[in-house]
Amino acid sequence: MIGLVAIESVVDYRDKMVSEIVGKSRVVFDIEALELDGSAIITLWVDIFRAAKKAGVDIEYRGCSPKLMKIAEVNGVNNILPLKSLS
Helix, strand or coil: CEEEECCCCHHHHHHHHHHHHCCCCEEEEECCEEEECCCHHHHHHHHHHHHHHHHCCEEEEEEECHHHHHHHHHCCCCCCCCEEECC
């Protein structure tokens, strides 16, 4: 995934990502190239995680930069969401 995730673009990203999980059992989202504007990414991650759980799809967010990992930690979701760091 590439682009700026801001509060205005969360719905668009959510729709695209939800369409990726339909009919699958496992999906890995490579989020290394995402740019951030505030903590809108948390809203996106949680929405997709919930949609995947509801659909019975195992997901992973791969390529989380240290900045993304810190945002997840500050927002208290780093131990809930399936985040994998760049390393």
